[in-house]
Amino acid sequence: MSRTGRHWLSVAALSIIAFLAQGVTLFSLGLVMPAMARDFGGHAGWAGTALLTAMSLASLPVGWALTRMDARWIVAAGVLLSAAGWAGAAASHYRLALLCAMAIAGVGVAAATIVPGIAIITRDMAARRGTALAIFLGATIVAGAALPPASAWAIDLWGWRGAMARGAGLMLALGLPLVLLVTRGPAGVTEGSVRPSxxxxxxxxxxxxxxxxxxxxxxxxxxxxxxxxxxxxxxxxxxxxxxxxxxxxxxxxxxxxxxxxxxxxxxxxxxxxxxxxxxxxxxxxxxxxxxxxxxxxxxxxxxxxxxxxxxxxxxxxxxxxxxxxxxxxxxxxxxxxxxxxxxxxxxxxxxxxxxxxxxxxxxxxxxxxxxxxxxxxxxxxxxxxxx
Structure with missing residues (x-):
């Protein structure tokens, strides 16, 4: 396969990973939290905040690591953490355990989706960056449309715990093999003479x-x-x-x-x-x-x-x-x-x-x-x- 073909395949893999990781977690929060609240005192907004806060804080080390490590390993770690955190939340019966599990999932989503995706695409697709970014970000839009109805159906069928557990399995089973299609190498600026201003x-x-x-x-x-x-x-x-x-x-x-x-x-x-x-x-x-x-x-x-x-x-x-x-x-x-x-x-x-x-x-x-x-x-x- 040509280098251009490999790069487009990487864009496709990153897009599907983002679809799964954000769709199962981020875009399903609005449905999971109301169902979750019934088991945790009537409010579960703090659980969503734990996930979002962890996502935000993790973006800093993820951005730093992308200039020094193989981006493929960072995305792989993100998929694993997303699935582990979501599964852990499904099994949690105490507020602290749920908060920690949601934070782990948030770190995973940060490492698997937006920052590494944009950085890798920017590195690989300089001539077609706009189109490639549209495909990548478009995958998250599709996730926002397709996954909430699926999550609502899953919650009705299995309850919020069963829905989250199956979502974790989906991320792991489909997302991890796709990491092998992501192009190798650091995704950021690595020249020693260039430092972030x-x-x-x-x-x-x-x-x-x-x-x-x-x-x-x-x-x-x-x-x-x-x-x-x-x-x-x-x-x-x-x-x-x-x-x-x-x-x-x-x-x-x-x-x-x-x-x-x-x-x-x-x-x-x-x-x-x-x-x-x-x-x-x-x-x-x-x-x-x-x-x-x-x-x-x-x-x-x-x-x-x-x-x-x-x-x-x-x-x-x-x-x-x-x-x-x-x-x-x-x-x-x-x-x-x-x-x-x-x-x-x-x-x-x-x-x-x-x-x-x-x-x-x-x-x-x-x-x-x-x-x-x-x-x-x-x-x-x-x-x-x-x-």
């Missing part, structure tokens, strides 16, 4: 981009993990609520595939401003899904579904414009860790913002406001590469 951490543009991406991630996570329950609280049945959530994730796939072309034309900065405002409108539409009926539900599905898929792609491009190619791999790890760490607060924040009747209106409006605040931060970026 410490100045980049203090650059005005870098801080603006990191701040905007953090706000957007918190806004996305807040809606991501609460949308099904919020729709059910407004009167939708579980089947319709899960279908709407899955469709919202699914519409992001064609948007992601087209976004590369649009961003190349208008620039990453302008695209990120539009994405921020669209995300705010789509988030606010979730609060009106009950009163406005089908129109409100359609607005949420289309606006939030499209906008929530794009910050990872356009934001990475804007970050690369700001910090430059030499510093990009490790700065990607830094930003991924910081935005994920703040984003991990979403489940607990949502619990705190819920009304006395259990409603989600205040939480939804807060997340919409955070997305609005991201737009002026992006607009202030003046790095020449963003234009």
């Amino acid at each position: 410490r100045v980049a951490l203090a650059q005005r543009d870098f801080l603006l981009v990191a701040g905007a991406m953090t706000l957007l991630q918190l806004a996305i996570n807040g809606i991501l993990f609460a949308s099904v329950d919020a729709l059910m609280h407004q009167g939708l049945g579980q089947g319709r609520a899960v279908a709407a959530y899955s469709l919202a994730n699914l519409v992001g796939l064609p948007a992601l595939l087209m976004a590369g072309l649009v961003t190349d034309r208008v620039g990453a900065r302008q695209a990120m401003v539009a994405i921020s405002l669209m995300l705010a409108a789509g988030s606010a539409a979730l609060a009106s899904a009950g009163p406005m009926g089908l129109a409100g539900l359609a607005a949420f599905v289309l606006l939030w579904g499209v906008a929530s898929a794009l910050p990872g792609q356009a934001g990475s491009m804007l970050l690369a414009d700001v910090v430059g190619p030499a510093a990009f791999p490790r700065m990607l790890g830094v930003v991924t860790a910081s935005i994920a760490l703040i984003g991990a607060l979403a489940p607990v924040l949502t619990d705190a913002l819920r009304g006395a009747d259990g409603g989600y209106t205040l939480a939804i409006l807060v997340y919409a406001a955070l997305a609005v605040l991201a737009a002026p931060l992006v607009a202030m970026v003046r790095h020449r590469g963003s234009d």
Whole structure:
């Protein structure tokens, strides 16, 4: 097989691994936590926060390790930890044990998916990076659409413990063999004369981009993990609520595939401003899904579904414009860790913002406001590469 063919095969393997690891864990949290809460005092937001916090913190050592170790081994370790943590959570009967297991799963997801995937693809696919990233990130969009209904079905059939145990087995049985198709070698900058720029951490543009991406991630996570329950609280049945959530994730796939072309034309900065405002409108539409009926539900599905898929792609491009190619791999790890760490607060924040009747209106409006605040931060970026 040609070198190009091997690289595309690696992209496919990384995409399927991300589909499995994020679909079984991250995108199923919104269904697992409500079922889990019945066995752990009525609230399980802290379990989701443990997973998300571990994911964020692990991005830092993962980004560092990618410049020094064979990336294939890092992805393999991630698959193993994801499966082990998810299986451990299924077997947990005490809060501390569940928290630790969810944290292990979070470390695994970080090591198996976004940071190594983007770094490996950037290394291998310089000439076709946009297309390859669209395929890779698109796999996570498909996971967000396909895995929640499967998780709901599995929870109904086997309970949340049985569903998580079988999800762990699926990640292990399918994900681990795919690691053999991932291209070998470190994925980051390895030349001794090139170091990640410490100045980049203090650059005005870098801080603006990191701040905007953090706000957007918190806004996305807040809606991501609460949308099904919020729709059910407004009167939708579980089947319709899960279908709407899955469709919202699914519409992001064609948007992601087209976004590369649009961003190349208008620039990453302008695209990120539009994405921020669209995300705010789509988030606010979730609060009106009950009163406005089908129109409100359609607005949420289309606006939030499209906008929530794009910050990872356009934001990475804007970050690369700001910090430059030499510093990009490790700065990607830094930003991924910081935005994920703040984003991990979403489940607990949502619990705190819920009304006395259990409603989600205040939480939804807060997340919409955070997305609005991201737009002026992006607009202030003046790095020449963003234009």
